[in-house]
Amino acid sequence: MSDIENAILSLRGESVELPLVHGTEGYSGIDISGISKLGHLSYDNGFQNTASCQSSITFIDGEKGILRHRGYDIVDLVENCSFIEVAYLIVNGYLPTREELAHFSRHLNEHSLIHEDMQHFFTGFPADAHPMAILASMVTSLSSFYSVGNELGDFVETAAKLISKVRTIAAFSYKKSLGEPVVYPRHDLSYCANFLNMMFSSPVRHYVIDPDVVKVLNKLLILHIDHEQNCSTTAVRLIASARGNLYASISAGICALWGPLHGGANQAVIEMLSRIKADGGDVRKYVQMAKDKKDGFRLMGFGHAVYRNYDPRARVCRKMADDLLRKLNLNDPLLDIARELEEIALKDEYFVSRKLYPNIDFYTGILYRAMGIPTNMLTVMFALGRLPGWIAQWKEFYDNEKAKITRPRQIYTGQKHRPFVNIDKR
Numbered sequence: 001m002s003d004i005e006n007a008i009l010s011l012r013g014e015s016v017e018l019p020l021v022h023g024t025e026g027y028s029g030i031d032i033s034g035i036s037k038l039g040h041l042s043y044d045n046g047f048q049n050t051a052s053c054q055s056s057i058t059f060i061d062g063e064k065g066i067l068r069h070r071g072y073d074i075v076d077l078v079e080n081c082s083f084i085e086v087a088y089l090i091v092n093g094y095l096p097t098r099e100e101l102a103h104f105s106r107h108l109n110e111h112s113l114i115h116e117d118m119q120h121f122f123t124g125f126p127a128d129a130h131p132m133a134i135l136a137s138m139v140t141s142l143s144s145f146y147s148v149g150n151e152l153g154d155f156v157e158t159a160a161k162l163i164s165k166v167r168t169i170a171a172f173s174y175k176k177s178l179g180e181p182v183v184y185p186r187h188d189l190s191y192c193a194n195f196l197n198m199m200f201s202s203p204v205r206h207y208v209i210d211p212d213v214v215k216v217l218n219k220l221l222i223l224h225i226d227h228e229q230n231c232s233t234t235a236v237r238l239i240a241s242a243r244g245n246l247y248a249s250i251s252a253g254i255c256a257l258w259g260p261l262h263g264g265a266n267q268a269v270i271e272m273l274s275r276i277k278a279d280g281g282d283v284r285k286y287v288q289m290a291k292d293k294k295d296g297f298r299l300m301g302f303g304h305a306v307y308r309n310y311d312p313r314a315r316v317c318r319k320m321a322d323d324l325l326r327k328l329n330l331n332d333p334l335l336d337i338a339r340e341l342e343e344i345a346l347k348d349e350y351f352v353s354r355k356l357y358p359n360i361d362f363y364t365g366i367l368y369r370a371m372g373i374p375t376n377m378l379t380v381m382f383a384l385g386r387l388p389g390w391i392a393q394w395k396e397f398y399d400n401e402k403a404k405i406t407r408p409r410q411i412y413t414g415q416k417h418r419p420f421v422n423i424d425k426r
Contacts, residue, residue, distance in 0.1 A: 011038050025059055027051070041409050048305075052234065053403070057090060057392050058226045065309035069226060070094070078316055083221040084108065084191050087388035090226055091159045091395070105191075107160030112185035112194070114138075114165050114172075115145040122176045131380045134173040136254040139166060143247040159391050162246065166387055167191065170380050171198035177376070192217040195384075200372060213371055216324050220367060223313045223360060224382050226389025228306070232256040232263065236390045240397040241406040253390045254383050263382040265361040266368075269301040270375050273334040273365075281333070283340045291350050301338075301362030302345060303354070310357045317363035318342075324370050335366050 006017045007030045016037050021029040029051045032042050044050045059068045067074040070089050077086050081095075088096045088104050096104060121141060125134055142165065164185075172182045175198075183198045193214045200207040227233070235256035239249040257263030276286050290299035304311055325332060342358050345351040365378055373381060397403050 009035065009038070011040065014038055021051075021054070023054075026061060041411065043411055047234075052229055052406070053237065053397070053400075055229070055393070055396060056093070057389070057396065058228045060228050060306055062304070062306040063308050065307060065312050067227075067312050074223070074312055075316060078219050078222050081222065082190070082192075083218045083225075083385075086222045086225055087159070087163060088156075090388045090392045092156065104156060104160055107157050108164040108191060109185075109187045111157075111161040112164045112168055112187075114142075114168055118145060119182075122172060122182075125176060127177065127179060129177070131170070131173040131177060131377055132254065132258045132383070134176065135166070135170055135380055135383060136251050136258075138169045138173070139247055139254060140251040143245055146247075155395060158246070159388065162250065162391060163387055164191075166250075167195050167384060168198065170377075170384055171195055173380065174199055174374075174377055190214065192221070196371070212324070212327055216320055216367060217371065219316070219320060220364060220381070221385035223316060223364075224385030226386065226392065230262065230305075231259070232386065233390060233393050236393055237397050238406045240394045241403065246391070246394055249394050250387065250390050253386070257383055257386065258379055263379045263386070265300060265359075266365040266382065267375055267378045269338075269361050270334065270365040270369065270378065272300045273337050276337050277333055281337060283337060283344060287341070287344050287348065299341070299345070299356075302351065302358055303356040304359045307357070307359065308355045311359040313360040314358045314362060317360055317367065318358075321363045321366050321370075324367060328370055330370055332366060332369065334369070338362060338366060 006019050009016050009018055016034050018034055019031045021031050023029070035042055042050070057070065059071075060066065069077060069086065070093055072089070072095075077089075081089075084105060085096060085101060088101065118138065118141065121138060122134070125137075142162075146161070168185055175182045180202055183201045185194050185198060189197060189209070193209050196209060196214065196217065197207055229237075232253040236249045236253040239252045244252075260268045272286075276283060279285075286297065286299070289295045289297040321335060324330075325335060342362070345356065345358070351357075364381075365375070368378055368381055369375075
């Protein structure tokens with residue numbers, strides 16, 4: 001009830017009042033900081049029921065399939081904005097005017113190059129190094145070339161600097177994996193067009209920038225821009241809580257994102273679809289394998305830790321995949337397998353009862369494949385989209401004077417005290 005301001009926890013005849021923390025939408029929280037007065041800790045495996053912070057950046061209602069950034073519905077942003085507009089919104093809290101957007105774009109152009117000495121770092125990685133390993137390492141090294149400690153000065157410029165340089169590092173990482181010379185950014189191209197040109201142009205190959213592909217890339221990056229307190233965002237805030245600089249915090253987010261249960265899921269989806277195709281394309285066989293608890297096969301791209309409804313981003317991605325492949329006149333057998341998988345799963349009681357709907361990762365890999373982006377770059381693309389969200393989360397933490405260093409407790413389950421035994425008597 002709205003007039004109740006405290007919860008009461010009683011244990012073995014003792015009670016403690018725990019104040020409520022109200023949000024503008026969704027759940028309220030119970031401040032459990034006083035629970036230790038009863039001589040106990042709360043226990044929440046994976047922090048699935050614990051709010052670690054208060055945030056004004058993103059709102060999710062997983063039951064209703066709602067996702068909003070700074071109050072704006074994700075579909076409205078995808079349909080009406082460029083990635084750079086939404087990045088500005090996420091970082092600053094409001095959509096930019098034309099003048100503010102032009103100013104932000106100028107900063108992006110001014111800071112698109114990385115220090116030339118950083119080129120030597122790329123040569124130190126083996127040819128088959130994963131682009132995420134290169135990206136995380138290079139972002140950390142930015143702190144050696146660009147000042148830290150004054151990141152909160154002109155934060156619009158700081159955000160633009162990192163957003164622009166990480167895009168360049170990502171493209172350079174791909175070129176490194178091919179053994180090709182890097183392509184420098186151009187000031188006459190938009191953010192997404194610039195990235196595609198750096199990825200696919202070469203001294204012997206002129207890349208024709210397709211405006212429809214640029215449009216789709218803008219939408220994909222927006223769809224990934226922030227998603228509340230997920231694993232990688234929590235990693236960013238965790239490092240920030242120790243007063244880690246922006247570069248170190250973002251690098252931690254990149255490392256967390258790399259995992260196949262998080263940002264690596266779209267790569268895992270493509271690998272799963274490729275496996276089904278190589279095995280003859282028998283989708284029903286793999287659906288049955290996924291339902292068999294004794295089988296190690298897992299159906300990637302279905303279900304979500306938050307959504308108990310159809311992921312609103314997945315709906316957008318499905319239409320984009322249909323439209324882009326039709327426009328490019330591509331016939332991707334993996335998309336056919338994906339569609340059949342979705343059709344079966346949405347009618348199968350096993351998946352319906354467990355609310356295992358397709359999530360955003362189910363279609364993003366196919367979209368990126370259509371653009372020519374290889375599988376090992378898929379998680380990097382996720383990182384590019386999520387970067388403005390990480391930056392905003394880092395700043396939000398720093399702006400909160402009451403924020404404390406993150407220091408979870410544990411329930412110890414090891415050996416009790418035992419006497420030491422000398423090595424000769426063991």
